[in-house]
Amino acid sequence: MATASAPLGVGIIGAGNISDQYLTQLTSFPDVRVLAIGDLIEDRARDQAAKYGIARAGGIDTVLNDPDIEIVVNLTIPAVHVEVSEAIIAAGKHVWTEKPIGVNREESLGLLEKADAAGLRVGVAPDTVLGPGVQTAKRSIARGDIGRPLFAQTQFQWQGPELFHPNPAFLYAHGGGPLLDMGPYYVSTLVHVFGPVATVAALGLRGSETRRVQVGPLAGEEFPIEIPSTVSVLMQFEQGGQAQSLYSTDSPLLRHGVVEITGTEGTLVIPDPNTFGGAVTIIRPLTEAVTPPAPVVHKTVDVPQEGVLVGRGLGLLDMGRAIRAGRPHVATGRFGYHVLDTLLSIEDSVESGTFVPVQSTVDAVGSLPDGFDPLAVTL
Structure with missing residues (x-):
């Protein structure tokens, strides 16, 4: 067993597409040793182990x-996240799981209760918000750079993951x-800024009933669309503030990574929450009258970026x-659950056509410790 002065012993379950992103980073952190990779398709696990120099x-x-x-990293599909995470807890290990924590409230809460009873921790992606x-x-x-935050606008729209993913059907299934795929990035960012969500309202639609795989060995195969492929959302936060969001895979026009927080003294433009870095800019209010047709010239202020830019696995490192x-x-798992509860409440609102209160809450969300350097040797 590892000691308090040894690097973190880490294992990975799930050797699919996203495992490359985790393995690239985790094998570069001095405080981490990736010891084993497991997958239902064992040859796929062995291929990834050989690629990244993993022993088992x-x-x-x-x-x-x-x-x-x-700590075990759970990179399985959303439908089995809870099942696999519970097996990890039963084995006496901490869990870092890809988002979402699960696909329904009851099972996800049950996972957290089992982890608490075992004295083990659950961490939940996305960790892009820690970048x-x-x-x-x-x-x-x-x-206070923008005064009191008032409202936010976020936007994610494009044609869909079938353009690059060799087996995208699960991304259009329940969960x-x-x-549920992209919302965690944006909702997590908003909860970091505004605190827990109180109420949501949403409309949804399906642009089509089926889609075709575009790449890989399954190219040309059709699969069903089980969920809304476009969702428009309003959110009200417990501590005040509002947000308006669009999530769509029905749009030929690619527009993503839009996160704008407007406060009493300016608008803060935040980088794409599906990335770890990017420019942070403040747009200041105009101080002089504008006479049409003269162009509006905004005063912008670049906010110097702090921290070391890495990638997926940062949250696991912080947890370890x-x-x-x-x-x-x-x-934390409780943060991940509140994000899931918010997203499921949005789904409930699409179904009911009403405002839906979010039943869960979460404590104030912390930040990484000052001077956190993922490339430093600390263990």
Whole structure:
């Protein structure tokens, strides 16, 4: 077993598309040792292990039964996130799970209760909100750079993941779609800024009933659309503030990464929440009258970005260091559950055509510790 002075022993379950992003980063962190990869398709796990120099690979039990693994990264499809995470908890290991934490409230709460009873932690993606982009923006708001935050606007629209994903059907099944797939990035960012969500309202539609795979061995195959592929959302936050969001995979026009927070003294433009960095800019109010047709010239202020730019796995690293230090980690299971509850409440609103209160809440969301350097040796 690892000691408090040794690097974190990490295992991965799920060797699909997103595993490359995690493995690229986790194998670069000095405080982490990736010890094993497991997948239902064992050859896929072995291929990834060979690619990244991981010692052990095979089925899921290869990871669960390894006594040196402290944290397991759950990269399975959303429909089995809770099932796999519960198996990890039962094996006595902490969980870092890809988003969402689950696809329904009851099972997801049950997972958190089992983790609490076992004295183990759950961390939930996205950890993009821990990158220098959103963290810099969050500090800017805390300093009062835009006064009191009033409202936000976010936007994600394009044709859909079938353009690049070799097996995209699960992204249009229950637990997927632009809302459950991309919504966690935007809702997580908004909760970091405004606090927990109180009420939502939404409209949804399906642009088509089926789609075709565009790439890979399944190219040309049709699959059904089980969820709304366009969702328009209004959100009210517990502590005040509002947000308006669009999530769509029905649009030939690509427009994504739009996150704008308007306060009493300016508008803060935040980087794409599906990335870890990017420019943070403040638009100041006009101070002189404008006479048409003279153009409006905004005064902009660039906010210097703070922190080390890395990628997926940052949240796991924070959780691991927090476990060793006995402090809270940022991307907690309770935070991930509130994001899921908000997204499911949006789905409920689409179905009912009414405003829907979000039943869960979450404490004030912390930030990474000052001077957090993922490339430093601390363990």
